[in-house]
Amino acid sequence: MKGEVRIQFCARCRKYRWPAVFHCPDCGSWDHVWKPVSPKGKIYSWTRTWHTFAGADAFEPPFVSIVVSLEEIPAVRLLGVLEGDEQNLATGAKVSGKAHKITVNGTVIPALSWTLD
Ligand SMILES: [Zn+2]
Known part of the structure; x- marks a missing residue:
């Protein structure tokens, strides 16, 4: 990674x-x-999670998950967690992503986090 x-x-x-x-x-x-590819795109969809569940232990609820349509390849949509300011959170809002690692059930896996532009 x-x-x-x-x-x-x-x-x-x-x-x-x-x-x-x-x-x-x-x-x-x-x-x-x-x-x-450049991790930039627009929010295709989003939801806020209020309760923890198995496999999401790396995230402290409430958190916002977003599906992003990539700017370079709009047909490609990637899932990740939104970090930082949520003031302009909406479908169609521009975001930038960052690849990193998280630990789920003791296993390190790749993940994406996004911030609003
Ligand atoms: Zn082919």
Whole structure:
């Protein structure tokens, strides 16, 4: 985990694949690369969580989860937690993301957090 956001890209038909797949559904290729993308986009959807639940132990409720449509690839939508000021929280609001690590049930996994621009 290098703090980058990478999206799977088919080496043959040159289309982004998200969620990632083993086998490209368009061209049948098994070859892909992971291309770095800018973690910037617009809020597609959001919700506020008021109670803790299994798997969300890394987050102190209440917290806001957002689904972001990437600026570079609008069809790709990534989930993460909103941090900082929420004054302009709304669908369509511009956000910037940061890749980092969190620990869930003792396992370190990659995660995204977002802030409103
Ligand atoms: Zn393909």
